[in-house]
Amino acid sequence: MRTLCASTLIGEFFVIAFAGLVAMKDPDLATTTVWTVCGIGMLLSLLLCGTLSRRGGAEFGWAFQIALIASGFAVPLMFFMGALFAALWWASVHYGRKIDEAKARFAAQAEAQPQA
Numbered sequence: 001m002r003t004l005c006a007s008t009l010i011g012e013f014f015v016i017a018f019a020g021l022v023a024m025k026d027p028d029l030a031t032t033t034v035w036t037v038c039g040i041g042m043l044l045s046l047l048l049c050g051t052l053s054r055r056g057g058a059e060f061g062w063a064f065q066i067a068l069i070a071s072g073f074a075v076p077l078m079f080f081m082g083a084l085f086a087a088l089w090w091a092s093v094h095y096g097r098k099i100d101e102a103k104a105r106f107a108a109q110a111e112a113q114p115q116a
């Protein structure tokens with residue numbers, strides 16, 4: 001699960017950076033505000049990669065997905081991109097757990113096999 005989720009978060013890192021470039025074109029938003037918010041978001045996406053193996057890592061990831069969707073209020077395209085990445089996050093968590101279970105099952109079977 002960790003590898004799939006980390007890949008999704010790294011993708012979000014770049015999407016947040018590009019959203020910052022788009023947000024800079026809005027005359028109502030100050031450049032420092034845009035890059036402060038985007039920088040925090042980018043840093044959080046990297047830090048979340050490190051918390052995935054800990055308890056609650058996936059839940060923090062869900063909160064991050066909600067925040068990414070909510071960023072659509074500043075950059076409307078982020079409603080779509082946030083929803084897309086939330087779907088990728090769901091797939092990463094769902095299929096990542098299935099892969100982890102299968103790996104554990106195969107490891108248990110390998111240990112149960114008598115060494116010839």
